[in-house]
Amino acid sequence: MTQTPTPATPVHWKVVIDTADPHAQADFWAAALRYVVEDNSALIGNLLGAGAVPAELVVESHGRRAWRDLVAVRHPDDPYDEASGTGRGRRLLFQRVPEPKTVKNRLHLDLHPGEGRREEELARLEDLGARVLRRVEEPSGGWIVMTDPEGNEFCLH
Template identity: 90%
Template sequence: MTQTPTPATPVHWKVVVDAADPHAQADFWAAALRYVVEDNSALIGKLLGAGAVPAGLTVESHGRHAWRDLAAVRHPDDPYDEETGTGRGRRLLFQRVPEEKTVKNRLHLDLHPGEGRREEELARLEGLGARVLRRVQEPSGGWLVMADPEGNEFCLH
């Protein structure tokens, strides 16, 4: 008798972005993608109360406890762990690093706001602090190469 192989479980992932100010980056990208900033305050409060983490590892953000060096955003419709506030779906995690960004990203996001909405989305993103680096027009189509407030490149199609 031949056994049917068990289907492999998909690997859970998140995109991690180095940042000088993870909370500002999380706020920008939450607004840009219409995601939500994760709320880890219940977990942090529990850990602080138990003496498991020092207060110096936390800050106040949006009126609640947050990790000093980490902030994440998640898709509002995706599942998340209610005890930790950690998303279980589409997420971006911003982690504080000491060095500044100095070269072009090796990985970037492409934003697709929908047919005929690029200029409207451009104005909205610029209002959030993004800037246009260049306009690209090729036979296959056009897009904008943009930068977030810390200079990370992304494309607007």
């Protein structure tokens, strides 16, 4: 007798980006994507109060407690855990690493602002600190290769 397989539960994921300054990168990407920086202050307060984490792992950011070495941004419409502030949907997590970026990204984000809005979005992203590397025009379409403030590549379509 053959058993019917149990439906698989989708795997929850996030994109993790190494960075020298997680809070600056989170602020840039939250503004670029119109996401929100996650608020983990309640969880941090509970862990500090219980003596589970040392105070040197915490900084103040946007007037609230935050982890010194990592911070995430999430889509504003996605669910999140109220006790921890952790998103349960589309997220980017920025983690501090000691070494600088030295080579081209093996993974990058493609931003799609919508038909006819590329130049307007380009100006907005440059105002946030992004830089243009090059414009690409191919038979399949065009896009702009850009970098965030730490030099991570992304494309604007």
